[in-house]
Amino acid sequence: MTRPEPSPLWDLPAAKPAVRRSVRKGQQRPAERNPIARIVVDVPLAHLDRTFDYQVPDRLAEAAVPGARVRVRFAGQLVDGFLLERAETTEHTGRLAFLERVTSSEPVLTSRLAALARSVAQRYAGTVIDVLRLAIPPRHAKAEGDPLRLAAAVPAPPETTGWGRYQRGAAFVETLWGNRQAHAVWQALPGEDWPTRLAEAAATVAAAGRGALLVVPDQRDLARLHAACVRLVGSDAVVSLYAGLGPAERYRRWLAVSRGAVRVVVGTRAAMFAPVVDPGLFVVWDDGDDLHVDPHMPYPQVRDVLMLRAHTEKASLVVAGFARTAEAQLLVESGWAHPVVAGREELRHAAPRVTPFGEDFDVARDAAARAARLPAVAFEAARQALAADAPVLVQVPRRGYVPALACARCRAPAHCRRCAGPLALRGDASRPASCRWCGAPEGSFRCQACGSTRLRAMVVGAKRTAEELGRAFPGVAVRTSGAHEVLSTVPGQPALVVCTPGAEPVAEGGYGAALLLDGWALLGRQDLRAAEETVRRWMAAAALVRPASAGGRVVVGAEAGLAPVQALVRWDPAWHAERELAERRELGFPPAVRMASVEGAPGAVAALLAELALPDSGEVLGPVPLAEPDAGHPDRERALVRVLRADGKALAASLAAAQAGRVARKETSPVRVQLDPLELI
Numbered sequence: 001m002t003r004p005e006p007s008p009l010w011d012l013p014a015a016k017p018a019v020r021r022s023v024r025k026g027q028q029r030p031a032e033r034n035p036i037a038r039i040v041v042d043v044p045l046a047h048l049d050r051t052f053d054y055q056v057p058d059r060l061a062e063a064a065v066p067g068a069r070v071r072v073r074f075a076g077q078l079v080d081g082f083l084l085e086r087a088e089t090t091e092h093t094g095r096l097a098f099l100e101r102v103t104s105s106e107p108v109l110t111s112r113l114a115a116l117a118r119s120v121a122q123r124y125a126g127t128v129i130d131v132l133r134l135a136i137p138p139r140h141a142k143a144e145g146d147p148l149r150l151a152a153a154v155p156a157p158p159e160t161t162g163w164g165r166y167q168r169g170a171a172f173v174e175t176l177w178g179n180r181q182a183h184a185v186w187q188a189l190p191g192e193d194w195p196t197r198l199a200e201a202a203a204t205v206a207a208a209g210r211g212a213l214l215v216v217p218d219q220r221d222l223a224r225l226h227a228a229c230v231r232l233v234g235s236d237a238v239v240s241l242y243a244g245l246g247p248a249e250r251y252r253r254w255l256a257v258s259r260g261a262v263r264v265v266v267g268t269r270a271a272m273f274a275p276v277v278d279p280g281l282f283v284v285w286d287d288g289d290d291l292h293v294d295p296h297m298p299y300p301q302v303r304d305v306l307m308l309r310a311h312t313e314k315a316s317l318v319v320a321g322f323a324r325t326a327e328a329q330l331l332v333e334s335g336w337a338h339p340v341v342a343g344r345e346e347l348r349h350a351a352p353r354v355t356p357f358g359e360d361f362d363v364a365r366d367a368a369a370r371a372a373r374l375p376a377v378a379f380e381a382a383r384q385a386l387a388a389d390a391p392v393l394v395q396v397p398r399r400g401y402v403p404a405l406a407c408a409r410c411r412a413p414a415h416c417r418r419c420a421g422p423l424a425l426r427g428d429a430s431r432p433a434s435c436r437w438c439g440a441p442e443g444s445f446r447c448q449a450c451g452s453t454r455l456r457a458m459v460v461g462a463k464r465t466a467e468e469l470g471r472a473f474p475g476v477a478v479r480t481s482g483a484h485e486v487l488s489t490v491p492g493q494p495a496l497v498v499c500t501p502g503a504e505p506v507a508e509g510g511y512g513a514a515l516l517l518d519g520w521a522l523l524g525r526q527d528l529r530a531a532e533e534t535v536r537r538w539m540a541a542a543a544l545v546r547p548a549s550a551g552g553r554v555v556v557g558a559e560a561g562l563a564p565v566q567a568l569v570r571w572d573p574a575w576h577a578e579r580e581l582a583e584r585r586e587l588g589f590p591p592a593v594r595m596a597s598v599e600g601a602p603g604a605v606a607a608l609l610a611e612l613a614l615p616d617s618g619e620v621l622g623p624v625p626l627a628e629p630d631a632g633h634p635d636r637e638r639a640l641v642r643v644l645r646a647d648g649k650a651l652a653a654s655l656a657a658a659q660a661g662r663v664a665r666k667e668t669s670p671v672r673v674q675l676d677p678l679e680l681i
Contacts, residue, residue, distance in 0.1 A: 034056055034058075034098075035056045035061065035086055035087070035088060036053050036054070036055065036056070036086065036087040036088065036089065036090045037053070037054050037056045037064055037085075037086055037087075037099055038052070038053055038084045038085050038086075038087060039052050039053075039070060039081040039082065039083055039084065039099075040081055040084055040114070040128060040129060040132065041072065041074050041079055041080075041129070042080040042081055042082075042129055042133075043074060043079060043129065044129060044130065045127075045663050046127055046656065046659045046660035046662075046663045047660035047661070047663050049121070049127040049128055049129070049660070051084055052072075052074070053090045053092055053096055054096055054097055054098060054099050055096045055097065055098045055099070056086070056099055057098050057099065060099055060101075060102050063102040063105045064083055064086070064102050064105075065083070065086075065105055065107055066083055066084065066085050066086060066107060066109075066111075067082070067083065067107025067108055067109040067110055068082070068103075068104060068105050068107060068108075068109075069081075069082060069083075069102070069103040069104045069106070069108065069139060070082070070083050070099055070101065070102050070103060071099075071100045071102075071103055072097070072099055072100055073097055073100055080103070082108070082109040082132065082136075083109070084109065084114055085111075103139065104139055104144060106144055106255070107258075108136050108139075108258065109132070109136065110258075110275060112275070112312075113132075113135060113136075113273070114128075116131075116135075116312065117132050117135060119308050119312070120298070120300055120305060120308065121298060121656075122649070122652060122653070123300075123675070124298035124300055124674075124675050125298065125596070125651075125653075125655035125656040125659065125673055125675055126298025126656070127297075130296070130297045131273075131298065131300070134270075134273060134294060134296060134300070135273030136254075136273075137247070137250050137251050137254050138251070139251065140247050140252070142248060143248045143251045143255065144251070144255065146252060148259065148261070149256045149259070149261040149262075150236075150261065152233075152234065152236040152237035152262055152263060153234075153236075153237070154206070154207060154209060154263075155203055155207050155232065155237060155263075156207060157177065157203070157204060157207040158199075158200045158203040158204060158207070158232045159200070160173045160200045160201075162193075162196065162200065163197065163200065163201075165189065165342055166186070166189075166340050166341060166342050166346075167339075167340070167341060167342065167343060168184070168338060168339070168340050172184050172201075172340055173200070173204055175316070176204045176205050176208070176280070176281060176316060177207070177208055178208075179208050179209075179210060180316075181310075181314055181315065182316045182317075182338075183310065183316065183317045183336055183337035183338065184316075184317070184318050184337055184338055184339075185318075185319045185320075185324065185328045185329075185331060185332050185337050185338070185340065186318055186320040186321075187320075187321070187323075187324060187339070187341045187342070188320060188321065188322050188543070189342050189346065189347065189350040189351075190347075190350045190352060190539075190543040190545070190547070190571065191510060191543060191544075191546070191547060192350070193228075194285070194320070195221075195224040195225040195227070196228045198214055198225060198228070198283055198318070198320065199225065199228035199231070199233075200232065201281060201283065201318065202214055202229055202232075202233070202264045202281060202283070203229070203232040203233050203264070205263075205280040205316075206233050206237060206264055208280065209278075210263070210278050210279065210280030210315075211263045211264070211265070211276035211278055211279045211280060211281075212263065212265070212276070212280060212281040212282075212283070213265045213266075213267075213271065213272075213274055213279060213281070213283070213306070213309075214229075214264070214265070214267075214282075214283040214285070215266075215267060215269065215271055215272055215282075215284050215292070215302050215306065216266070216267075216285045216286070217268065217269075217285070217286050217291040217292060218268065218289075218291060218502075219242065219244065219268070220486065220488045221285065221286075222242060222266060222268060225285075226238065226240045226266050229264050233263070236262070237264055238262060238263075238266065239253045239256055239257060239262050239264075239266075240253075240265075240266050240267055240271075241253055241254065241257070241265060241268075241270055241274055242270055242271065243268065243270045254274070254275075257274050257275055257276060257277075259277075260277040268291070269291065269294055269302050272300070272302045272305045272306060273305065279309065279315045280315050280316060281315060281316045282306040282309055282310050282315055282317045282318070283306075283317075283320060284302050284303050284306055284319055285320050286320075286321040286322075286323075286536070286540070287302070287303040287320075287321060287325055287327070287328060288321065288325040288529075288532065288533065290678055293678060298674075298675075299675075299677075301676070303319060317337070318340075319331065321536070322539040322540055322543045322573070323532075323536040323540070323573040323576075323577075324573040324574055324576075324577040325532060325536075325577060326532060326580045326581045326590075326591055328577065329578055329580070329581045330581060330591050330592075332574075333581070339574065347571055348548075349547060349549065351547060351571045352514070352542060352546060352548050352552035352553055352554050353548040353552065353553050353554065354542065354553075354554045354555075354568055354569045354571075355377055355381070355553065355554070355555050356556050356557075356558055356559065356560040356565045356568075357375050357377055357378070357555065357556075357557060357558075375557075377555055378515045378517075378555040378557075379472070381553040381555050382513055382515060383473075384512070384513070384551070384553075385511070385512025385513035385551070385553070386473065386476060386494045388512050388551055389492075389494055390492065390494065390507075390509070390513070390551075391491075391492065391493065391494065391495045391496070391497055391507045392497065392511060392512060392513045392514070393497050393499070393507070393511045393513070393514040393515070393541060393544060393545070394469065394497065394498045394499070394514075394515045394517065395499060395500070395501060395504065395514065395515070395517065395537070395538075395541050396498060396499070396500060396517055396518065397500070397517075397518050397519075397522050407447040407449065407450060407452050407454070407455065412447055412450070414433070414442075414445060414455055415448075416435035416440060417442070418435065418440050422435070423435060423442055423445070423455070433445065469496050470496075476494060476495065476496055477494070477495040478495070478496045478498065479497050479498070480497075480498045480499065481497060481498070481499035481500075481505050482499060482503050486503045486505075487499075487503070487505035488505055488506065489505050489506050489508065490505045490506075490507050490508070491507075491508055492507055492508035492509035492510075497511075501522070501537040501540075502537065502540070504544055506544060509546070510544060510545060510546035510550075510552065511544050511545045511552070512545070512546060512552060512553075513545065513552065513553045513554070513555070514541050514542055514544070514545045514553075514554045514555070515555050516538055516541060516542075516554065516555065516556040516558075517557045518557055519534070519556055519558030519565070520557070520558060522534040522537065523562065523564060527679060527680075528584075528589055528590075528679075528680045529678065529679075531564050531576075531580065532580055535564045535567050535568065535573060535576050538556060538564070538568050539568065539571075539573060541554075542554045542568065556568060563576060563579060588642060589680070590676055590680075591645075591676075593642050593643060593644055593645060594643050594644070594645055594647070594648035594651055594652075594676065595640055595642045595643075595675070595676060595680070596640070596641045596651060596655055596673060596674065596675045596677075597638060597639075597640055597672075597674045597675075597677045597680070598623075598638065598640075598641065598655075598671060598673055599626065599636060599637070599671065599672040600636060600637070600670060600671035600672060601635065601636060601637070601669045602623065602635065602636075602637045603669065604662075604667070604669035604670070604671045605623050605637050605638070605639055605671060606623070607662075607667075608658050608659070608662065608671050608673075609623075609641075611657075611658040611661060611662075612641065612655065612658055613654045613657070614641070614643065614650075614651070614654060615647040615650045615651070616647075617643045617644040617647050618641065618642070618643050618647070618651070619641070619642045619643070620639055620640070620641055620642075621639065621640040621641075621642060622638060622639040622640055623637040623638060623639035624637060624639075625637055626638050640680065641655075651675075655673050655675070659671070659673060
């Protein structure tokens with residue numbers, strides 16, 4: 001079937017007002033004698049995803065302002081809620097109950113935030129109250145009673161010559177200064193001080209009298225971006241929001257944003273709903289990072305939410321990073337956003353030299369280098385960088401010692417005899433292998449396929465690699481950065497820095513070389529986004545290396561003919577993203593289509609799929625079991641539902657209706673519904 005060209009990545013309709021409904025009949029006075037309050041009730045039931053009308057008693061007439069937190073009686077119980085708006089009439093023909101209490105008169109639910117919550121809920125087949133739980137932090141009475149924070153002064157326009165290195169860069173900044181709307185996909189150059197560039201964009205918007213919201217994946221990026229913004233706009237005009245803040249401090253900062261005391265907000269995904277007053281710019285850095293997807297219902301993605309906000313609030317949007325996702329490429333190809341990239345001449349001055357090596361490589365003659373599995377080209381690159389008093393970055397795709405084992409003869413994965421879990425080495429080689437699921441040691445392994453009793457490493461972890469490199473380069477300091485201890489920076493002196501993808505610290509003056517080992521482990525993952533994720537990880541590490549003119553080198557352990565390797569060698573993420581998007585269009589995978597994942601018990605999944613009213617383009621893939629029966633997991637299945645992009649809203653509405661029907665019938669078996677999931681295979 002011929003598939004039409006996709007529309008822009010998201011359908012961006014104007015948010016519709018909430019549906020007005022009333023509670024069951026009460027024994028109070030007639031509704032027309034008192035003002036009406038329309039309440040969003042904090043009840044997580046899909047079939048009750050609407051507003052309810054209550055009467056406002058005289059004693060609460062002044063405190064019950066739009067946006068306030070309230071307590072109401074619902075189905076015989078006192079529950080929390082938000083007062084959406086006040087009215088004089090109601091569509092309900094019976095009697096209405098009264099508000100019980102106003103918990104706080106602070107207007108935390110603005111009309112803009114309510115409209116955004118409705119739009120996000122409709123996009124992800126969720127409920128408004130689920131979105132509001134993510135958007136509005138819990139109340140802290142002491143923080144609410146603190147003296148009002150004075151509004152920060154308007155900063156002076158910053159110097160933005162750094163954007164002149166990019167085509168359309170100067171025009172983009174000029175558009176921000178003129179308070180005009182612009183959508184951009186920015187590819188940062190290797191070695192670029194990207195926090196400063198983004199801070200310059202935010203400061204330009206703040207100097208024009210509007211607000212800015214910038215979202216990054218993790219705390220290390222947040223610290224760098226916050227420091228850059230403070231340098232340009234001052235500490236009084238910027239706050240950082242992230243989940244690690246305590247309840248009081250988080251609510252205090254959130255109130256400062258809501259009250260308009262600060263103009264620039266930086267944060268992790270917890271900040272994507274920050275109520276910035278008069279926003280002029282939204283930024284998401286490294287939008288392909290899985291940390292940008294909230295693990296709570298309805299599982300919103302930062303890029304999606306900021307796109308909705310940019311559309312409804314007539315603000316600019318920047319999707320930025322060293323690499324480019326297929327979703328960002330779709331924005332460019334649809335014309336919704338324009339690329340902001342550097343010319344090839346500028347790129348050649350900034351990029352390091354990249355050298356690939358395949359599986360069959362010449363190992364360095366040094367005995368220690370052979371033990372460390374280093375090819376001659378990698379050993380030489382590391383030696384030259386250390387001789388130049390520069391640190392060397394070593395990226396290993398796995399953490400731990402030997403996190404995966406296989407039969408030495410037939411290469412079949414090694415499994416535990418008790419629970420069929422994968423075997424691994426957690427410490428040094430003198431200890432026996434143990435199961436990663438049940439922890440039981442395996443002292444007498446025998447392969448079920450060929451009968452061999454010998455094991456080999458499928459991939460060597462960061463800890464074991466650090467030990468081997470320490471022997472290959474005696475006298476050189478070896479530092480590790482991974483899950484248990486992630487370094488932010490390292491000194492610009494000779495050292496070997498071994499890290500897992502995403503945990504690369506920034507080196508003062510840049511790394512002299514980067515060794516990207518075991519590239520096949522990243523590329524060989526059974527995942528739709530394996531190639532895209534590999535390019536993103538490689539470029540994030542290679543961008544920390546000095547340019548080739550200063551001796552910077554990157555050695556990547558993968559075949560030169562592979563598309564991800566070519567994208568790294570030529571430093572052309574746009575070409576790779578274009579190729580990825582074309583392949584997904586041909587195969588019918590996101591973002592060329594809208595897709596939903598439905599997980600649960602077999603009977604529950606089958607019942608929900610039977611209720612779906614799919615459009616003509618709808619297609620159900622599966623269901624299939626999520627785990628083997630002997631793996632010790634509960635019996636669960638997953639089905640994928642696929643539609644054309646034009647039918648994405650219809651799919652979300654159908655899923656929401658099916659979920660509401662299940663809840664109304666009080667079906668107890670849970671079903672997890674997620675639209676546009678990152679992991680499909």
